[in-house]
Amino acid sequence: MTASRLIALDWGSTRLRAFLLGDGGEVLQTRQSNDGAATLKGADQYAAALAALVGDWRADHPEVQLLACGMVGSQYGWREAPYVRCPADAAALAGQVLKLDDSISIIPGLVDDAAQPDVMRGEETQIVGALALNPALADDACLVLPGTHSKWARVKAGRVTGFATHMTGELFALLRQHSVLNRLMPADGSSPASPEAFLKGVDAAREEGALSHQLFAVRTLGLFKQLGPEQLPDYLSGLLIGHELAHELQGSQPRVALIGDPALCARYAQALARFGQPEPLLLDNTAPAGLWALAQTMNLN
Amino acid sequence: MTASRLIALDWGSTRLRAFLLGDGGEVLQTRQSNDGAATLKGADQYAAALAALVGDWRADHPEVQLLACGMVGSQYGWREAPYVRCPADAAALAGQVLKLDDSISIIPGLVDDAAQPDVMRGEETQIVGALALNPALADDACLVLPGTHSKWARVKAGRVTGFATHMTGELFALLRQHSVLNRLMPADGSSPASPEAFLKGVDAAREEGALSHQLFAVRTLGLFKQLGPEQLPDYLSGLLIGHELAHELQGSQPRVALIGDPALCARYAQALARFGQPEPLLLDNTAPAGLWALAQTMNLN
Known part of the structure; x- marks a missing residue:
């Protein structure tokens, strides 16, 4: 044919x-x-x-x-x-x-x-x-x-x-929409991005605490106004992506290529930089x- | 007065x-x-x-x-x-x-x-x-x-x-009710307890992998019939409680007392034993x- x-x-x-x-x-x-x-x-x-x-x-x-x-x-x-x-x-x-x-x-x-x-x-x-x-x-x-x-x-x-799967995106959606963490946040999609809050979440994850404990910081940092309501979704995203990276980057790594949605890949690239990784290759679908x-x-x- | x-x-x-x-x-x-x-x-x-x-x-x-x-x-x-x-x-x-x-x-x-x-x-x-x-x-x-x-x-x-908070119970409920992991499980409350599956989950958590990765095992172990549908909720519970313990039991610990719902405390006591901890004191409300x-x-x- x-x-x-x-x-x-x-x-x-x-x-x-x-x-x-x-x-x-x-x-x-x-x-x-x-x-x-x-x-x-x-x-x-x-x-x-x-x-x-x-x-x-x-x-x-x-x-x-x-x-x-x-x-x-x-x-x-x-x-x-x-x-x-x-x-x-x-x-x-x-x-x-x-x-x-x-x-x-x-x-x-x-x-x-x-x-x-x-x-x-x-x-x-x-x-x-x-x-x-x-x-x-x-x-x-x-x-x-x-x-x-x-x-x-x-x-x-x-x-x-x-290969290994991480339920990172699903955990974000569950916690964003259905958990107690939702209460302090603005309605879905209404908040401007906060790169500082995202990187603060990544940095917290780099400390390698328990995820189930660190997630509660989304609540307490909001409660004590250390982060504004509109920053909390990005902090949560940084925590979850940071935990994924903290585990996958253990040991030596070859070059990383990120494949997929450009905005999401850009987040991962920022987080990789925070872990001292060289710039990844970025590929769309x-x-x-x-x-x-x-x-x-x-x-x- | x-x-x-x-x-x-x-x-x-x-x-x-x-x-x-x-x-x-x-x-x-x-x-x-x-x-x-x-x-x-x-x-x-x-x-x-x-x-x-x-x-x-x-x-x-x-x-x-x-x-x-x-x-x-x-x-x-x-x-x-x-x-x-x-x-x-x-x-x-x-x-x-x-x-x-x-x-x-x-x-x-x-x-x-x-x-x-x-x-x-x-x-x-x-x-x-x-x-x-x-x-x-x-x-x-x-x-x-x-x-x-x-x-x-x-x-x-x-x-x-x-003190430290772990969102363990909330994560369990979210994943049990709203996540993709739910699909392979029987409807809420209809499954008999599986202590083996619970301890298998605790043991996996003791390996200290990433929670976001280990959670996906609830899906794959179900998919490949290494666990029955009715065992998956207990495996999930073991994973989450095990991760909580793996982090909190780092370093030396004084005697542990468990306070609260007797059935839930019994789960924690089983998990503590798996970590080689002495028998905890059990207290109701x-x-x-x-x-x-x-x-x-x-x-x-």
């Missing part, structure tokens, strides 16, 4: 992002909807969500292949794709792709079979994309994908050798590049 | 508990309602909640004094009682009681003015009660009050010298004893 197009689908829990890729993998068009895997149930709903977002692309390119990554392949997804064990490279992922039908395939997830097993779905594709765009990283790098569930992946000689590279490995297009 | 009765009020965020105390402080009657400070606003609502629960006691004993501790004295409470600075003993607390009117007084809270300031309201009274009931603790002890916000207080020579002791210090009755 030598179709000159690929529809790349980054299909996570909360969003479906579609990329129409042309010769060489360049992004011709981008679309997204809120039909994330967490909101869909059953093959019919997945098929309908896909038709709603990219039905016209498929009509325009009848031979086009669709390649998807993310929670669409989880046990609660469209259909369950396998997990590939670490260490794994792009060829190992491509070799275990789930063929949903003649035109739609789902990239498997990765599992790190350590004492505490760990899993990812979607980030493995972003990692493949990051290595395709920056071949120098393949030798030895630490790829960090901040988010609801941040991933810290170690890459050596082109393979993901292991590399899922389209990863899906393109995997499609080539599969000879899909 | 030599009234032979005292109405002791343990008035927290979620519950109002009232104790009618007789000569010598023995508990004659106990009542409780859900009129916690978090549900009330304004003096009228507090007065009404009090009348609803103990109006007849006050009618029967027109001269009776009421002494309250807890969030009733917070800035969101009936009226704000001060914080007394550590180190502090019963006399220091009694000396700064807030007189609401001729018959109702509120015990101040405690503040530990450390680098990370910390506060308590209600637990200071339970500590006074614990020391009144067990004078041997006053010399040198670590008093632990597990709960939504667990308190670890150090007592030396009859004074609270410092000591607030009535504390309020009685403080009333005596104040010559209130």
Whole structure:
């Protein structure tokens, strides 16, 4: 097959992002909807969500292949794709792709079979994309994908050798919205950013106290007006990201690359600087590049 | 005044508990309602909640004094009682009681003015009660009050010298009810206890990994069926309590006394054993004893 197009689908829990890729993998068009895997149930709903977002692309390119990554392949997804064990490279992922039908395939997830097993779905594709765009990283790098569930992946000689998940983004959202810490803060989204409060939180985390104790400082520093209400969300963010870094930066580290939402990656970069780390490489969503590279490995297009 | 009765009020965020105390402080009657400070606003609502629960006691004993501790004295409470600075003993607390009117007084809270300031309201009274009931603790002890916000207080020579709060119970509730970890678990309250899963969680916490990472194991151990759905809440509980202990047990410790709900204290006792600690002293709610002791210090009755 030598179709000159690929529809790349980054299909996570909360969003479906579609990329129409042309010769060489360049992004011709981008679309997204809120039909994330967490909101869909059953093959019919997945098929309908896909038709709603990219039905016209498929009509325009009848031979086009669709390649998807993310929670669409989880046990609660469209259909369950396998997990590939670490260490794994792009060829190992491509070799275990789930063929949903003649035109739609789902990239498997990765599992790190350590004492505490760990899993990812979607980030493995972003990692493949990051290595395709920056071949120098393949030798030895630490790829960090901040988010609801941040991933810290170690890459050596082109393979993901292991990784760890931190529930940093989810803890932030839970504590921001549902905990007693919420009471002293302004309503969601209404506060200007406070870089000083963020770095103060990072610095507190560097002391390596217990997170469950340090979180209570969000309350007491607010109570005693050492921080203003609008600064508390940033202090909380700094504490949580700082704790993540304090543990992951133990021991020597190769170069860090941050992949994902630019504003969130900028926060991580600030925190890394506070830990004395060299400036990280910053990469935006590399899922389209990863899906393109995997499609080539599969000879899909 | 030599009234032979005292109405002791343990008035927290979620519950109002009232104790009618007789000569010598023995508990004659106990009542409780859900009129916690978090549900009330304004003096009228507090007065009404009090009348609803103990109006007849006050009618029967027109001269009776009421002494309250807890969030009733917070800035969101009936009226704000001060914080007394550590180190502090019963006399220091009694000396700064807030007189609401001729018959109702509120015990101040405690503040530990450390680098990370910390506060308590209600637990200071339970500590006074614990020391009144067990004078041997006053010399040198670590008093632990597990709960939504667990308190670890150090007592030396009859004074609270410092303390730390851990948001352990609140983190458990947030993660149990609102997080992605919830999905693999049975509905709230429907699962039988799993002591093995609890201790497995405690043991994981003893390894001193990052909490934000270890929490994700609740998901992966469930996903790979290394723990059954009904075991996951106990594993989560073990992780959180274990992290609290791992940090608080650093360095040498005096004898630990656990104060509060017997089932929760039993969990902490199991976890302490896992850390090689000697058997702790177990005390149920000591607030009535504390309020009685403080009333005596104040010559209130």
